[in-house]
Amino acid sequence: MTETLMARRARLMGPNVPTFYDDPVHIVRGEGVWLWDAEGRRYLDCYNNVPHVGHCHPRVVEAIATQSARLNTHTRYLHGLVLDYIERLTATLSHDLSQMILTCTGSEANDIALRMAQAVTGKTGVIATDNTYHGNTTATAQLSTRRPPIGGYPAHVRRVPAPDSLHPVGGSREGQADAFAAHVAGAIADLQAAGVGFSALMICPIFANEGLPTLAPGFLDPAAKVVRDAGGLLLCDEVQPGFGRCGSHFWGHDWIGIAPDVVTVGKSMGNGYPVAGVIARPDVMAAFRGAFGYFNTFGGNPVSCAAAMAVLDVLEDEALQANAKASGAHALDRLRALDHPLIAEARGRGLFFGLELIHGDGSPATLRAAQLVETMRSRGVLLNRIGRHMNTVKMRPPMPFSRAHADLALDGLTAAFSELPDTRPDNG
Amino acid sequence: MTETLMARRARLMGPNVPTFYDDPVHIVRGEGVWLWDAEGRRYLDCYNNVPHVGHCHPRVVEAIATQSARLNTHTRYLHGLVLDYIERLTATLSHDLSQMILTCTGSEANDIALRMAQAVTGKTGVIATDNTYHGNTTATAQLSTRRPPIGGYPAHVRRVPAPDSLHPVGGSREGQADAFAAHVAGAIADLQAAGVGFSALMICPIFANEGLPTLAPGFLDPAAKVVRDAGGLLLCDEVQPGFGRCGSHFWGHDWIGIAPDVVTVGKSMGNGYPVAGVIARPDVMAAFRGAFGYFNTFGGNPVSCAAAMAVLDVLEDEALQANAKASGAHALDRLRALDHPLIAEARGRGLFFGLELIHGDGSPATLRAAQLVETMRSRGVLLNRIGRHMNTVKMRPPMPFSRAHADLALDGLTAAFSELPDTRPDNG
Numbered sequence: 001m002t003e004t005l006m007a008r009r010a011r012l013m014g015p016n017v018p019t020f021y022d023d024p025v026h027i028v029r030g031e032g033v034w035l036w037d038a039e040g041r042r043y044l045d046c047y048n049n050v051p052h053v054g055h056c057h058p059r060v061v062e063a064i065a066t067q068s069a070r071l072n073t074h075t076r077y078l079h080g081l082v083l084d085y086i087e088r089l090t091a092t093l094s095h096d097l098s099q100m101i102l103t104c105t106g107s108e109a110n111d112i113a114l115r116m117a118q119a120v121t122g123k124t125g126v127i128a129t130d131n132t133y134h135g136n137t138t139a140t141a142q143l144s145t146r147r148p149p150i151g152g153y154p155a156h157v158r159r160v161p162a163p164d165s166l167h168p169v170g171g172s173r174e175g176q177a178d179a180f181a182a183h184v185a186g187a188i189a190d191l192q193a194a195g196v197g198f199s200a201l202m203i204c205p206i207f208a209n210e211g212l213p214t215l216a217p218g219f220l221d222p223a224a225k226v227v228r229d230a231g232g233l234l235l236c237d238e239v240q241p242g243f244g245r246c247g248s249h250f251w252g253h254d255w256i257g258i259a260p261d262v263v264t265v266g267k268s269m270g271n272g273y274p275v276a277g278v279i280a281r282p283d284v285m286a287a288f289r290g291a292f293g294y295f296n297t298f299g300g301n302p303v304s305c306a307a308a309m310a311v312l313d314v315l316e317d318e319a320l321q322a323n324a325k326a327s328g329a330h331a332l333d334r335l336r337a338l339d340h341p342l343i344a345e346a347r348g349r350g351l352f353f354g355l356e357l358i359h360g361d362g363s364p365a366t367l368r369a370a371q372l373v374e375t376m377r378s379r380g381v382l383l384n385r386i387g388r389h390m391n392t393v394k395m396r397p398p399m400p401f402s403r404a405h406a407d408l409a410l411d412g413l414t415a416a417f418s419e420l421p422d423t424r425p426d427n428g
Numbered sequence: 429m430t431e432t433l434m435a436r437r438a439r440l441m442g443p444n445v446p447t448f449y450d451d452p453v454h455i456v457r458g459e460g461v462w463l464w465d466a467e468g469r470r471y472l473d474c475y476n477n478v479p480h481v482g483h484c485h486p487r488v489v490e491a492i493a494t495q496s497a498r499l500n501t502h503t504r505y506l507h508g509l510v511l512d513y514i515e516r517l518t519a520t521l522s523h524d525l526s527q528m529i530l531t532c533t534g535s536e537a538n539d540i541a542l543r544m545a546q547a548v549t550g551k552t553g554v555i556a557t558d559n560t561y562h563g564n565t566t567a568t569a570q571l572s573t574r575r576p577p578i579g580g581y582p583a584h585v586r587r588v589p590a591p592d593s594l595h596p597v598g599g600s601r602e603g604q605a606d607a608f609a610a611h612v613a614g615a616i617a618d619l620q621a622a623g624v625g626f627s628a629l630m631i632c633p634i635f636a637n638e639g640l641p642t643l644a645p646g647f648l649d650p651a652a653k654v655v656r657d658a659g660g661l662l663l664c665d666e667v668q669p670g671f672g673r674c675g676s677h678f679w680g681h682d683w684i685g686i687a688p689d690v691v692t693v694g695k696s697m698g699n700g701y702p703v704a705g706v707i708a709r710p711d712v713m714a715a716f717r718g719a720f721g722y723f724n725t726f727g728g729n730p731v732s733c734a735a736a737m738a739v740l741d742v743l744e745d746e747a748l749q750a751n752a753k754a755s756g757a758h759a760l761d762r763l764r765a766l767d768h769p770l771i772a773e774a775r776g777r778g779l780f781f782g783l784e785l786i787h788g789d790g791s792p793a794t795l796r797a798a799q800l801v802e803t804m805r806s807r808g809v810l811l812n813r814i815g816r817h818m819n820t821v822k823m824r825p826p827m828p829f830s831r832a833h834a835d836l837a838l839d840g841l842t843a844a845f846s847e848l849p850d851t852r853p854d855n856g
Contacts, residue, residue, distance in 0.1 A: 005506045005508065005511065006506070008511045008515075009506070009511060011526075011527075012511050012514040012515055012518070012526070012527060012528065013503075013510075013511075013514065013527060013528065013529070014527045014529075014708075014710060014713035014714060014716075014717050015713075015714055015717050015718075016717040016718070016721075017503065017717070018503075018504050018721075018723050019503075019504050019505070019506070020504045020505065024504075024505065024506050025505050025506065026505065026506040026507070027499060027501055027505045027506070027507065028498075028499060028507075029498055029499050030498075030499045030500070030501065035499075035501070048501065050501075050502070050725060050726075051500070051501075055499070055500070055501075056496065056497050056498065056499065056500065058497070060496075061493065061496045061497045064492065064493065064496050065489065065492065065493035065496065065497075068484065068488075068489045068492050068493065068700075068701075069484050069486070069489045069493075070456075070457055070458075070484065071455060071456060071457050071458045071463075071483070071484065072458070072479070072483070072484065072699075072700035072701075073455055073458065073463070073476065073478075073479075073483075073700075074478070075441075075445065075446075075447075076446050076447050076448045076452075077447070077448065077452065077453050077454065077455045078433045078434070078437070078447070078452050078453065078454040078455070079454070079455065079456075080433065080454075082441075083433070083436045083437060083440050083441075086440040086441065087436075087440055090440070098439075098440070099439075099440060099441060099442045100440065100441065101441070101442075104532040104533050104536075104702040104726070105532050105533070105536065105724070105725065105726060106725070107536070107724075108532075108533065108535070108536070108564075108565065111565050111566050114566065115566060115578075118578040118579070119578065122578055123578070123579075124578060124579040136536070136722055136723065136724055137536065137539050137565045137566065137567065138539050138542065138543060138565065138566065138567035139565065139566035139567060141720070141721075146721065147719065147720070147721070150543075150546040150547065150550055150551070150552060150719060151546070151551075151552040151584070151624065156579070196579065266725075267725055271500075272496075272500035272501075272726070272729065272731070273496075273500075273702075273731075274532040274701075274702040274703075274726035274729075274732070275702075280442075282442065285442035285443075286442060286443055288442075289442050289443050289444040289445070290443075290444065291575065291578060292569070292575070293444075293446075293569075293574070293575070294564055295446050295564065296533070296535075296564055297478060297533065297534070297694075297695055298478075298532070298533060298700070298702035301700065301702075303700070303701075304702070
């Protein structure tokens, strides 16, 4: 069955279409933190952040079904739902972040954010970390291209070393914030010398794709000052940390303590319904709307707003941010209690965890991390990897993930570590 | 009520957010070809192509509701629906267009199509018409920018004069195909001389945004030959003509008779659910997948495939392409029978119509077209304008639009013309 599906995929979708696991799972049903495959096997979902309030949450499903039956048009007609949603979401934000454009994907949102910075500054130069991902459009993919782009590397992009837990920028954890800021300053100077000028630093405030390094609030203060002093904007990609994921705060930038000029959201916003958005200060929005025409056919349609509103309702009524904090703390305690020579660091923020594996010689245990992920899949627990060397096990479950679910996952991890074939350095 | 909504929009969405009509309509419900506003007033929808099989079609709503309650994940797990859909859709296409990437929006699809051409040719130069629209991402918006872009006009884009009904490229309708091709050849030479090289011509095969000019099958043959001879790709934007809209053919490129290398779809594909896609030959797909990494979180999720599949079911079971042909022919007959000195040409293709208005001196009657649209809105019929001078009334109703609906719209138009204040040249 799986093999037939893989062959059909290759025939209909082409080569190199990403899948998870050596033996990809064929999922047919979801509910809460659980997924079922075609043979009826149940998996604990410790990976997916898109079904933020749980797979197929009945209130979100009901909101989508009801509004789909009533009306689904675009924002060139008037409709109350899109306004109600923006009003409610921006009420969770500070820093005068009070206006919003709704899109369908986080990629579209970040693509707009980059143009907002251009509109405000009149410049195009943009800085991101060298191990990030901000989207799949041409413009956003330029921030994370790993293959030489056709036509050459874009002149307006600079990448700075990503913060790291085990190998801090500048060599020490204490000095990492200043060292990171110094790299940003150098990139700004380089963009200015090249004549393109500096428009923005785009950043995920918890550095999720960079491997969720251990950082303290205030880490971005020196870099933010450098950006401000150069007249640039701070674009905060909240696609992963936003909507309470961090437990302690509703937004990642509030945890790390910076004041973004633009915030982007996506993935979790509609619990799987394709809706995303860009939130900005009125002056930034006005600059964008003055410099660029923009309309998104599906963006802000009533069904997407009903779905996104239902997500906020469930987050509130089921106290899921508080759950992320409590369950997250419990899971992190248990992750830290894991005892295995490969484990270099267990780290977490709310319901987002990284477990970095290295060998005795300090080299990344990439292959071991991969084996662990495969073992967990065969044990019915879905998780994956992140980080520059893909040697960090990544757990980022739906928000209703409870202490009991965490115990299940950690019991599985404990067993999986004991099943690892050996722990000798393999440079894998 | 409306004023309050407009004020809230400005506060929450910022300035310059596009709306239709001097007095924007506040739509709260839709069914088939009908929309209702907050005061219960009914409108005949002669504009919207997104609700392709009719607003809130119960079979599409049911498909969305059922699948949303069952599972909504991404394509890194295996799922049959995305494969079933690609198999069924590509069966309607020739030219070995047999592989597909699903996205959320037509903009994302066109953004990929541009990169496919880069991957195949190793070049970046792209040509589009000078009065088109292919999307809202940074890369696609560069094809239709009307304001000077920040950082300057991109070096890899050339625009050629759009085909036109009343003012044909080259001066005559008979010579327009060759004249258009000559402009494409000139743009290719220019791109090659500039060192960026030529990758593709991106085109809507019915030139919908250009004003739906009267053209005959074969029109694009000379331009297609020029593109082929230069080693470039033909990227066909089927977001508007596709899915039977043209009546005579399921795809616009089959009507005009060209063999695209890449076809993009959007808007109508999911009847309002945000789903879109790129279809290509296996060699083109392989080149793209070899040169670029690409994953779309929401693209090809099971709910989007269920919605898109339901659209194909309804198109078939309700014979909507045949309806587009028959109702479209009837509506076009009646449009051509309209008698008013402002009318320069009534043209149509299936359920897509343009009614171009000019003054006695040949100048575009832009203001009169705008007045007509406003009058129709006040008479309960929603339509709009297109074309370089926005002097062409545009009708593009949902596909279940019947002869009776056409008669209602045309009776309205007849009355609206009689209500136009005067017909003297106003250069409006």
